[in-house]
Amino acid sequence: METLGSLNIDVTTLFVEDLQRVRAFYQDVFGLSAVYVDAVSAVFNFGNMSINLLDISEAYGLIQPGTVANRESGSRFQFTIRVDDVDAVCDELKPHGVALLNGPVDRAWGVRTAAFMDPAGHVWEIAQQLT
Incomplete structure (x- = not known):
């Protein structure tokens, strides 16, 4: 099994x-x-x-x-999508009215990230490997 x-x-x-x-x-x-x-x-x-x-x-x-x-209880997880260029994807999100929660920011573990929320409160992260 x-x-x-x-x-x-x-x-x-x-x-x-x-x-x-x-x-x-x-x-x-x-x-x-x-x-x-x-x-x-x-x-x-x-x-x-x-x-x-x-x-x-x-x-x-x-x-x-x-x-x-409910949505107001706060987030307990996030989805991550790996991309080649976080900044470019952030630019593509703007015309869709997507407000970033944070980023783009370079993280200490060698990844550049930005996060946003869907209308139901679920957090999505886009991540670019830097090293």
Whole structure:
């Protein structure tokens, strides 16, 4: 039997309060079309994995008896996309109305990064290897 740690993460489900707004953001900023859409979800393929945007009203049924945090609770993770030129990507994000949380900044571990948030509060980082 394979150990779970040796398998790829296939889909990450993000709980969102305003599905239509977040879906439009992903289409506009990432230049993607949803591969699946229904009244409560939209799925986007990102190269090696998929992101499922799920209306928060449906989240409780998936994780109960666990609790669902709201956007104001703060971020507990971030997605990172490796790019060749962080500054150029930041320039490309501006016309889409994307406000950076931070960066571009050179990190002590040899990576130049910038971070932004989707409308549901999920943090995305773009990262360029410097060394």
